Structures are given as C-alpha cells and as structure tokens.
Amino acid sequence: MPTDLDTLAREQLSRVLRDHPDPVALDPAEDLVQTYGITSLNKVLFLTSLCKAAEVGLDKFTEDDLAGMRTLGNVVDALRPHVARKG
Amino acid sequence: MTESIINRIIAARPSHDGAITVAGLGHRSTMPLAEFHDRARAVAAGLRRRGIGAGDRVGILSANRLEWVLLDLAALMVKAQTAGFEPGKFSPDAELSERYGLDLLYTDVRLPDDVPARVLPISTIADDAQEAAAALDTVPVEWGATECTTVKFTSGSTGVPKGLEATVGSIDSSLHAVQSLFDHRPGDDILTFLPLSLLQQRYWLYSALYWGHDVTITTYQSVFAVMSAARPTVVMGVPAFFDTAKRHLESQIADGIEPAKAVTELFGDRIRYLWTGSAPADPAMLGFYGEAGVAIYEGYGLNETCITTKNHPGAHREGSVGRPLPGKEIIIDDEGVVCVRSDHPVNTAYTYAAPGDSERMFRPGGIVRTGDLGRVDEDGFLYILGRADDVIVLDNGKKIIVRPVETRFRDTGAVAECVLYCPSQAGLVAVVSPHPGPVDTAAIARALGSVNAASEPDERIVRVIVADEPFTVDNGLLTSQFKPIRKRIADRYRDRIDDPKAGINAH
Numbered sequence: 001m002p003t004d005l006d007t008l009a010r011e012q013l014s015r016v017l018r019d020h021p022d023p024v025a026l027d028p029a030e031d032l033v034q035t036y037g038i039t040s041l042n043k044v045l046f047l048t049s050l051c052k053a054a055e056v057g058l059d060k061f062t063e064d065d066l067a068g069m070r071t072l073g074n075v076v077d078a079l080r081p082h083v084a085r086k087g
Numbered sequence: 088m089t090e091s092i093i094n095r096i097i098a099a100r101p102s103h104d105g106a107i108t109v110a111g112l113g114h115r116s117t118m119p120l121a122e123f124h125d126r127a128r129a130v131a132a133g134l135r136r137r138g139i140g141a142g143d144r145v146g147i148l149s150a151n152r153l154e155w156v157l158l159d160l161a162a163l164m165v166k167a168q169t170a171g172f173e174p175g176k177f178s179p180d181a182e183l184s185e186r187y188g189l190d191l192l193y194t195d196v197r198l199p200d201d202v203p204a205r206v207l208p209i210s211t212i213a214d215d216a217q218e219a220a221a222a223l224d225t226v227p228v229e230w231g232a233t234e235c236t237t238v239k240f241t242s243g244s245t246g247v248p249k250g251l252e253a254t255v256g257s258i259d260s261s262l263h264a265v266q267s268l269f270d271h272r273p274g275d276d277i278l279t280f281l282p283l284s285l286l287q288q289r290y291w292l293y294s295a296l297y298w299g300h301d302v303t304i305t306t307y308q309s310v311f312a313v314m315s316a317a318r319p320t321v322v323m324g325v326p327a328f329f330d331t332a333k334r335h336l337e338s339q340i341a342d343g344i345e346p347a348k349a350v351t352e353l354f355g356d357r358i359r360y361l362w363t364g365s366a367p368a369d370p371a372m373l374g375f376y377g378e379a380g381v382a383i384y385e386g387y388g389l390n391e392t393c394i395t396t397k398n399h400p401g402a403h404r405e406g407s408v409g410r411p412l413p414g415k416e417i418i419i420d421d422e423g424v425v426c427v428r429s430d431h432p433v434n435t436a437y438t439y440a441a442p443g444d445s446e447r448m449f450r451p452g453g454i455v456r457t458g459d460l461g462r463v464d465e466d467g468f469l470y471i472l473g474r475a476d477d478v479i480v481l482d483n484g485k486k487i488i489v490r491p492v493e494t495r496f497r498d499t500g501a502v503a504e505c506v507l508y509c510p511s512q513a514g515l516v517a518v519v520s521p522h523p524g525p526v527d528t529a530a531i532a533r534a535l536g537s538v539n540a541a542s543e544p545d546e547r548i549v550r551v552i553v554a555d556e557p558f559t560v561d562n563g564l565l566t567s568q569f570k571p572i573r574k575r576i577a578d579r580y581r582d583r584i585d586d587p588k589a590g591i592n593a594h
Contacts, residue, residue, distance in 0.1 A: 017524030037523035041331045044311045062113035
C-alpha cells in the first residue's frame, strides 16, 4: 500500500467530488450524502477506486456494508481490518 | 408474425451455451441458462402447488436478484401474470395486494409477524428451485398475442403510478426488432442493472434464453464495482449512469491514464456498444464515448410504446434518437407531438390510472400520443424537441420549449440537472441540481450568464435556485431511470421558485 489508508481515502473521495476539494479539509465524520452530496453511483465508484488503491479486494464487502458506510470514517474503518491483515 | 419468443422460451429448455450471471458487491454466481430453465420449471411447479395458474397475478417487490427472474419465468410457464413493484416505492401489505389484485406477493422486504398469508419472502423461491418439476410437463401453456404477461408501472411523475399491462405481441415484436438491429449472439453478454420491475430490463433475459447469448444482472448500487469483472459486451443504461461514468473517466484521463485503458478498467475489455434511452442524453456525453472509441446508441420509447426508435450500427445520426423499429411508425400530429403507431401495441388503455389518463394517451388504431414534441428528418430519423407539457406560453404569446434551454444549462457542466419553471411573466426560473460536493455558486452564476447569452430573449432565465442536495432516486426527485420529476421538484422548492428574492439573480 503506497500510503496510509486515511490519506488514501481522503484523496479518493476528493477525486469523486465534483470540485476536488483539498483532501485534508474533508471531515471524516460528515455524512457523505448530506454534506458531500455523493450519489449511490459515485459512492460505489469511490469504494472501488479506494479498494484498488489500498489493494483490498472489493469482494470483502456487500451492498449492506456499502449502505452502512455513511461517512468517510465509516469507510476507513470498514477497510482497515483488511489492510492490516495483509501484513 | 414470426415465432413467439415468450412461448418458445417457456416451452423449450435452451440447447445453447448461454449463461446467466447474478452479481453484486461480495457475490457473483453464474449458471447455464439450461439449468436456469430447469430451476424456473421447479419454481413454476411450486407456484402451482400454491394454487397459482392461468389468470392469477403474482406480485414481486424486490431488489434485483436471481429469484426475481426465476419467478418471472416461472409465472410465464404457468400463465400467471406478474406485477413488478419498484423497491422502496411500495410496501408489501394487504392494501397493495388488494389494490392490484395480487393472488400472491413475493418480497425481499423484512416481513412483520402479522403479514398477510399470501405474502411470502422471495428467498423461498430458492428452495422451490431445488424441487423436482416433473409434474409441470403435463400442463403446457401458450400465451396469445393480445394476452398480457405483466403489469408495469410508470415511474410516476405525479401521484400514484399508472399501471399498464403489456401484451405478448408487443414483447415479441420488440425483441425481434431489437435483434434485427443489434444481432445479439453467443459470446455477447448483456449487462442490466436497473430495477427488474421495469419490464424492459427483463427483455435481455428473454433475449438470452432465445438467442443464446449471456446476460448479467446486477444492481445500480453495485454496477460500477462488478462491471469490469463481468466483462459485458453490452451495457443497458440511462444517461445519468453514463454521465457519472464519464466524469469518473475524465478524472482518470486527467491523471494520465490512456482513455482506452480507463474505459476498459471501468466497463471491462469486451464492450461492443452501450445502450442509452429513457431520458434525453447530453450530446457532450455521447460525444465523449464516441471519441473514446466506444459506440453508444440513443433511442426513444415510453412505457406505453415500448422501444420505438433506436440508433444502431446500421443507421446512426447524431442528435437524433434513431429511426423507428420494425413494427413502429412515427406520426407527428398538427401540434408537433410525436405519436407512435405499433403493429403490436403494448396495450390500448391503462389498467390502473386516474379517469381520463387512458383517453389522453391511447388513440384508436394502436396509436399512442406521447406528449413529446419532435420532428422527423428526410431520412426518417426522429429528433425529440421537448415535452408538449413543458411548453411555457408567455404573455406575448410566444411558446418556449424548455428542454433545449435546460439542456443548454446542463451542458455548461456547472450543474447536474436543470428544470425550468415560469412562476410569473417576469421570466423563467431554474431549479438546478448541483454536482456532488461543495456548491460552486460562482460557477453556476457564470453558467447562467452564458446560457442567457446563448438564448433567445424570451428564453432568458431570471433566477436560479440551487437545490439543497443533488436530485436523486432516493430523495424522490429522480425517477428510477434518473429523469427529474418536474412536479415533485416544483413542490419541494415552491417557496423559493415563487420568491423573487430567492436564488442567484441574472445580471
């Protein structure tokens, strides 16, 4: 994994958002839909890109998992165990 | 008429190698269509055991899954009608069963303890599919061309969705016509992700059973995650889906990835063409895919007409929605409204609708008056100019077709969607759906200026209301096919539309 998960997640979310805000400015506790206006289609694109960048298999997650990822923090928490296990 | 596809696919176990894949985040399963057919027969036997047969109606309220299509084919096999309900828009209660005359309802919604006896979890279909189906052999069924296999519901721009029964003749005719244009064949894999409650999404299963290609079913929540691994040759989408994909691809390309590689990483490496319809496509979006070397074909049709015109490899004209399919005829009436005559009409009236709705839409002779304004060029290509309902008549008598102005605003790239209203004669007011992320008010103001500069004086937009959140299916402002629901948007933002001080003012 090229860099830490939190930074990767911020970068990937910024890329999905229209105006590519500064990744550092993104708040991990804010709601992805309410605050960042992310759509269902964009959310899965974000997860797909992040999994690829973090070298985590997308098959680790279900649609229910995706629905439960309401914030950036949720996404990072969901991926972290799989990143750690890779050693 | 040529052979009935519906009757053939229920009667004959496929002898080809076509397969069905059902995929989503975290799961993927593939089975030969011959085995799928066996399982559907077992499900049909289960339906019979529950007393379901010809003339009965089975409701399905569920997200896309294998059991959905097993049940659909099984219902065809026992000559029961299906009623597909879009998830999230209906509840599996006694009222639903009563209102739509359901003899049985299958759902993936978690059921309460006091659920009516005729409502069953759709997961039970998986058990039925494992049973033997020998008993069904003694009772073959055949559908007549004017009999209806299913009730389909309009996405519902207002109030209660209208229900329309679809004839076997219309389904057979549409499938034969599409096949004559696109020649789907073994080796093709058609990917579909929109709700299976939309009849057209099930067409691709019927097509696969008949012509021996593969079909992949997923959900819109998962489609971007599964597409590249599924390696479809055809993706059945709508403009909003391809717009989202385009923005993602543009971001990849900006990072230095070759366009062809970016497309392959998202769509897989076997794309033959992309299918778009149900809503007008942004010319810039269509152009983007063309430049990336991926064919994309826009078409036109309503629930009431089925697929009516389509661009295709043999006849494609930019800006048009294609020529009529075999069996369809376009007539532009005196008011410029597109009317569609079908050799095999979907139906001649709604089954569920408010008084007067059927008369407004269906005309004698298999003709549907669509309400869309259009023109046909000298070579028979249809161009959609807007909705007759969306014509605003100003006090100077001038009629404004709002769609081109809305498209102009959307094409600036500053907003995801634009819907125009005329609350007073002061001028047009736009409600725009922002892109995800922080709203760039300055960019929208600049876009407003450029749109007005490119428009006729009477088309001038005096104010723009930026919606509090993007229009989405979930917040009820887009249909399941991602079309803005004009009336609902107006209802939600009525105060600001009517308030001359609200929003961004044109200078």
